[in-house]
Amino acid sequence: MKAGAVVGASVFLNGLSARANASVEINKTKKTDYRVDEELTSFEDATRYNNFYEFGTGKSDPARNAQNFNTDDWRIEISGECNKTGQVGLEELIHGFDVEERIYRLRCVEAWSMVIPWLGVPLADILKKFEPNSRAKYVAFTTLLDENRMPGQKRPVLDWPYVEGLRMDEAMHPLTLMAVGMYGKTMPNQNGAPVRLVVPWKYGFKNIKSIVKIEFTEKQPPTTWNIANPREYGFYSNVNPEVSHPRWSQARERRIGDFFKRKTLMFNGYADEVASLYAGMDLKKNF
Amino acid sequence: MILKHPLAKPVFFLLCLSPFLWILANAFFGDLGANPVETVTHQTGDWALRLLLLTLLLTPLKNWTGNAQFIRFRRMVGLFVYFYACMHFLIWFLADHGLDPYSMFDDVLERPYITLGFIAFVLLTPLAITSNNRMIRKLGKKWKTLHKLVYLILILAVAHYLWLVKADLLEPMLYALVAAVLLLQRVNLKLLLARFQLA
Structure with a gap:
């Protein structure tokens, strides 16, 4: 797997409207060789086994409770340490940028994993348009806060809205993707419609869903699971088989569809691409 | 009285077995969800805990209703607890x-919630082995003392569940609440009895 060489180019994003509720086939504009040669998780499993607490804490809750999630006229507000603040609508995101397919491993902190063909835009391409200034050291993300549309927010299971963050170099890394779809279709509601983050070398909870706000910050932004339990979930949360979660081992994982567990790879198998970002850092302390 | 009916025990046996049959049927039809191992692990754990609470409900039921028939079902429920715990x-x-x-014991030693669950499972074993009439007779008074382990097992099992949950404590807290009620009403009863003896 190498850096994103353009392998093929098709042109259309067919009928991809801001309405993610209807799963529409997408013709991607660009193909890359960012792909793992491992069997894809079935679309069925990837859309019925989800951690998306805004729609309930059970694995099958999001598929049921997000069915009617309305994502019309979705906009992301971009603010903070940059020269051009503003908004970007979903349509703009899809038509103004090259959407690529990326086949990534997804490793949940709960020790299960999937292989998902995402459709998305490199986050760096989006961020650059807003010209982050020299004080922009981090990027903070926020999920929609609306307990009527996201009924799981009625219970204070987490500190709503869900927030996440990346260091600038992580956000600008070519592997980091703003995903607008998967399996050739717009993003299913239960998977974070209409737009979510995908950072394949980090635990799944870093991949914040249904994003409405991106802010460039000078200081490290708060992150939801770290707020919930700072001893167990760090800011970095890089996949690391050698650093256990305080309550369970991260050495192995169950690939959805498998019976037995397999070994977890350092940085989820993306060490060649990202290990240099953390050179000299104690990954046990910066977990 | 329905509890005395000759079919009461067989029917109750099937009721206790039905979660297992349900799991088998779902496994057969491929309906265990995206992560079948997790589904089976959770469901067998849930049923072991639910039936454990049921065994401890039978004595209070007898006390409240004055119907001693409830106790006839206690051994069967207890053995089903062990059956689901084994699975x-x-x-x-x-x-x-x-x-x-080796891999298993590493996990038992390293993860507190697994340590608790494992101890609970190990402690259930002597209770299951000594549940037959011969052992009850043989152990005499010691049998009752030994089977008081069930209170410790219940606390361990609830703690095992509470400790493994990531953020949503609602379900394990419900079990903890029922367990607390069942344990506390026994403590109160004993205190009352003690007062009686003093008076």
């Missing part, structure tokens, strides 16, 4: 540890 343990030992005892 809960075995699926984890097989799928998570490939039947490798």
Whole structure:
């Protein structure tokens, strides 16, 4: 797997409207060789086994409770340490940028994993348009806060809205993707419609869903699971088989569809691409 | 009285077995969801805990209703607790540890919630073994003392569940609440009895 060489180019994003509720086939504009040669998780499993607490804490809750999630006229507000603040609508995101397919491993902190063909835009391409200034050291993300549309927010299971963050170099890394779809279709509601983050070398909870706000910050932004339990979930949360979660081992994982567990790879198998970002850092302390 | 009916025990046996049959049927039809190992682990664990609470509900039921028939079902429920606990343990030992005892004991020693669950399972074993009439007779008074372990097992099992949950404590807290009620009403009863003896 190498850096994103353009392998093929098709042109259309067919009928991809801001309405993610209807799963529409997408013709991607660009193909890359960012792909793992491992069997894809079935679309069925990837859309019925989800951690998306805004729609309930059970694995099958999001598929049921997000069915009617309305994502019309979705906009992301971009603010903070940059020269051009503003908004970007979903349509703009899809038509103004090259959407690529990326086949990534997804490793949940709960020790299960999937292989998902995402459709998305490199986050760096989006961020650059807003010209982050020299004080922009981090990027903070926020999920929609609306307990009527996201009924799981009625219970204070987490500190709503869900927030996440990346260091600038992580956000600008070519592997980091703003995903607008998967399996050739717009993003299913239960998977974070209409737009979510995908950072394949980090635990799944870093991949914040249904994003409405991106802010460039000078200081490290708060992150939801770290707020919930700072001893167990760090800011970095890089996949690391050698650093256990305080309550369970991260050495192995169950690939959805498998019976037995397999070994977890350092940085989820993306060490060649990202290990240099953390050179000299104690990954046990910066977990 | 329905509890005395000759079919009461067989019917109750089938009721206790039905979660297992349900799991089997779902496994057969491929309906265990995206992560079948997790589904079976959770369901067998849930049923072991639910039935454990039921065994401890039978004595208060007898006391409240004055109907001693409830106690006739206690051994059966207790053995079903052990049955589901065995399945809960075995699926984890097989799928998570490939039947490798070293790997399993590493996990038991390293993860507090697994330590608790494992101790609870180990402690259930002598209770299951001594549940037959011969052992009851043989152990005499010691039998009652030994079977008081069930209170410790209940606390361990609830703590095991509470400790493994990531953020949403609602379900394990419900079990903890029922367990607390069942334990506290016994404490109160004993205190009352003690007062009677003093008076």
